[in-house]
Amino acid sequence: MIDRQGGMRSALGSRIPLASLIQTLAVAEHLSFYRAANALGVSQSSVSARIKALEEDLGILLFERNTRGVRLTEAGRLFVERVSAGVEHLDHAVKSAGMAALGECGRLRVGVHGLIPHSFLANLIGQYRSIYPGIEMEIAESTAREALMHLRADQIDIAFVVGTPDPPDCHSRPIWQEPLVAALPDSHALAVQEHVTWADLAGEIFLVRPGGPGPQVHDHILMRLSGQWPVPSILRVGVERASLLSMVGQGFGITLLGAASSLSVVAGVRFLPIADEPELIVFSAIWSPFNRNAALRNLLDLADEMRRSVSA
Structure with missing residues (x-):
């Protein structure tokens, strides 16, 4: 079962039962067929038979037997090192697969x-x-x-x-x-109020982003203000949320956001609920x-x- 270069044929590894490898590792650890069998909960004769069959398949003597027990041959030592590493990798793969199946990794x-x-x-x-x-x-x-x-x-x-x-x-x-809130400059005349209405906001310049919830905010402004007041002035600004609020604080206009935005303090900006807004975002x-x-x-x-x- 050995090729001319001294290596085991690649097909052999796939035919070796995992139980044979586990029992080989147990014997190598305990240096005793008897103690290895007890540790694995199997008979000593089955361990001896498996190891002997494995050695015959490999064409290699893994253990030297004597009256005091067994010890690894040099070939056996190298074989056990490689098998031990492989079993550890296999164990890790099984555990990782199990964790992935549970959504834990x-x-x-x-x-x-x-x-x-x-x-x-x-x-x-x-x-x-x-x-x-x-x-x-x-x-x-x-x-x-x-x-x-x-x-x-x-x-x-x-x-x-x-x-x-x-x-x-x-x-x-x-x-x-979340409720909808209006973000205004803290210097705005409405900023002193506890809340605003849509009538209060008519005629304001609204700043909306093209990204994030901007498109939905744009459509909501049109739905609330079109037909009752002059067409609202909506300015699209291609900036991130932080820059949008900075523009509000600097007086470029006002904007609408979910109430979660009001949980953070933003310099120069006041967040007010819209009293007559019937819908939540x-x-x-x-x-x-x-x-x-x-x-x-x-x-x-x-x-x-x-x-x-x-x-x-």
Whole structure:
């Protein structure tokens, strides 16, 4: 069973029973067929027979037997070292596969509209990372349309978006909701009030982003103000959320955001609830029905648990 270069034929390794390798390691550890058999809970004769059969298959003497017990030959020592490393790798692979099946290790790719400190989404991701430290999380910010494209291309596992989309090829579920608030410069005449109304906001310059929840905010402003007052002035600004709020603080205009944004202090900006706004902003999760990632399932379960605790 040895080739001319002195190595075992590659096909032989795949035919060696794992039990033979485990028993070989046990004998090498205890240097006794009797103690190895006791440790494994099998008969001494079965251990002796397996080792002998393995040595015959290999054409190598692994153990020298004598009346005082057994000891490894040099070939046996090298064989046991390699087998021991292989079994450890196999054990690690089995454990890793089991953890992945439970969603305790692996990778989870998440698309978001933005991460706002202390928001439901930020708390969800924070708690998830605390519960599942073995999961490598990748966060990507995008619009709802881009997130859906990324899902279909299997570039992300789940996306959190504004609204309640219902794409025919994806699962979706409302996860949380927030009141709508107006962000104004703290020097604005309305900033002294406890709240504002849509009538108060008519005639203002609204700043909206083309990304994140910007498109939904744009449509909501038109829905609330068109037909009752002059056509609202909406200015699209291609900046990130922090820069948008900075522009508000500098007097470029006002903007609308979810109430989570008001949880953070922003210099020069006052956040006010809109008293006559009847709707809450809904945020939903979207994912592929073909995604079997257990880490995704655990994230959705945690989101449901957190939503119930907030509603209680």
